[in-house]
Amino acid sequence: MLEERRLTIREAYSEASSFLRRHGVRDPEANAERLLEHVLGESRSGMLLRWGEKFPVEQLGNWKALLERKAAGEPVQYIIGEQEFYGHAFEVTPAVLIPRPETELLVEEVLRLGRLLWSAEAVDSGTGLLRHADGAEEREAVRHRPTVCDIGTGSGAIALTLAAACAEWRVLASDLSPEALAVARSNALRLGVGERVTFAEGDLLRPWIERRERIDILVSNPPYIPEADEPGLQPEVRLYEPRTALYGGEDGLVLYRRMTAQLAELVALPRLVGFEVGFGQAQAVRGLLEQAGDWDDLYVVPDLAGIERHVIAYRK
Numbered sequence: 001m002l003e004e005r006r007l008t009i010r011e012a013y014s015e016a017s018s019f020l021r022r023h024g025v026r027d028p029e030a031n032a033e034r035l036l037e038h039v040l041g042e043s044r045s046g047m048l049l050r051w052g053e054k055f056p057v058e059q060l061g062n063w064k065a066l067l068e069r070k071a072a073g074e075p076v077q078y079i080i081g082e083q084e085f086y087g088h089a090f091e092v093t094p095a096v097l098i099p100r101p102e103t104e105l106l107v108e109e110v111l112r113l114g115r116l117l118w119s120a121e122a123v124d125s126g127t128g129l130l131r132h133a134d135g136a137e138e139r140e141a142v143r144h145r146p147t148v149c150d151i152g153t154g155s156g157a158i159a160l161t162l163a164a165a166c167a168e169w170r171v172l173a174s175d176l177s178p179e180a181l182a183v184a185r186s187n188a189l190r191l192g193v194g195e196r197v198t199f200a201e202g203d204l205l206r207p208w209i210e211r212r213e214r215i216d217i218l219v220s221n222p223p224y225i226p227e228a229d230e231p232g233l234q235p236e237v238r239l240y241e242p243r244t245a246l247y248g249g250e251d252g253l254v255l256y257r258r259m260t261a262q263l264a265e266l267v268a269l270p271r272l273v274g275f276e277v278g279f280g281q282a283q284a285v286r287g288l289l290e291q292a293g294d295w296d297d298l299y300v301v302p303d304l305a306g307i308e309r310h311v312i313a314y315r316k
Contacts, residue, residue, distance in 0.1 A: 009047065012036065012055040016067055023071035026234075031076050032067075038080040039063050073235045085157045088164065090187050092155055095179035097245040099157040102303040103221055103276055106310045107161050109301050110148075110219050110274045113314060114166070117271060118146050145170055146216035146271075151204055151259065152176070154245060156184030156197075158219055163193040172215070174200040174207050177244060204255065205262040214267045220259065221276035226252040252278050256285050260292040269293045272314045282308035289313045 007015065013036050020028035037047050039059050055063070069079050077083040077098045083090050085099040086107055092098055149172040150159035159173035171193075175181050181199055188194040200207035208215060225246050230238060237246070248254050256275065263269055269292075277285050282300045290298055295313045303309035 007055045009053055009055050010051045031070055034076050035066050075236045075240055086161045090155050090157055093183055096154040096183050097241055102309050106274055106276050111165055114217055148217035149215045151220040152222045153184050154180050156187045160188055160191050163197050164191050171197045174202055176203055204259050209265045215270050217272045218270040219274045222255040224248040224252045224278040256288055260288040263292045275311045282311055285311045
């Protein structure tokens with residue numbers, strides 16, 4: 001693999017890139033760079049400033065071990081235990097799906113539309129009273145505090161990003177996997193929103209239906225890969241990411257059917273629903289939402305590659 005002679009950091013990067021390329025790793029340079037940043041504890045700019053330094057001898061064994069793991073196909077995010085999402089560093093383990101950039105677009109749309117729907121809305125709280133100097137009382141109008149619910153939260157990327165961006169929003173997050181919820185709770189503490197997010201273990205909307213929670217904003221990136229597509233997936237995905245977070249039944253739509261059917265069991269229909277979907281699924285999911293509620297608008301948001309990726313429904 002790497003020679004035993006003392007290498008500079010630049011040479012270590014170059015040899016690692018070649019090693020990963022020989023083992024068929026996609027984007028070998030990017031993977032080598034990310035692993036090198038992790039081993040050195042440096043940002044990219046910090047690493048480049050040290051480009052001509054000798055590679056630290058005490059890290060050589062760890063460096064080789066990480067490269068061997070990457071050469072065997074393990075996702076770099078699991079190797080370093082972290083993935084950036086919407087400007088935040090999230091802990092990731094093999095118990096959770098690795099957050100993808102396209103999901104950031106779902107977060108952006110939910111933030112945009114959610115703020116728009118609630119920004120001008122003021123309701124009489126029935127509790128707050130303003131007392132004037134002459135003793136007269138006037139009820140204080142306060143903004144409604146929407147409750148947003150993330151189904152199948154995994155690492156918590158969606159729920160916790162929304163919590164961090166909107167301190168006034170109440171956030172619920174659920175997952176069927178206790179291991180995934182442990183990662184999400186850890187990330188909530190990491191982002192400083194642990195006290196503002198309620199977690200629950202359970203199947204889709206069932207925990208919140210049983211608790212009689214009123215959900216204003218429902219968001220989910222559920223498993224949506226058709227089972228027949230498994231052989232064609234990249235080995236990094238197929239062999240390492242959790243199956244329960246990947247596959248959505250024979251056609252990939254099973255969980256969308258179940259969630260849209262469960263909407264009728266909620267205390268009230270959410271005012272905003274945002275789903276991430278797989279390739280070619282947007283119109284089918286749009287149809288399921290159309291049948292499930294009376295919406296003012298239903299539309300599809302494409303990702304940066306032009307693929308119909310997110311289905312949005314809302315009521316004014």
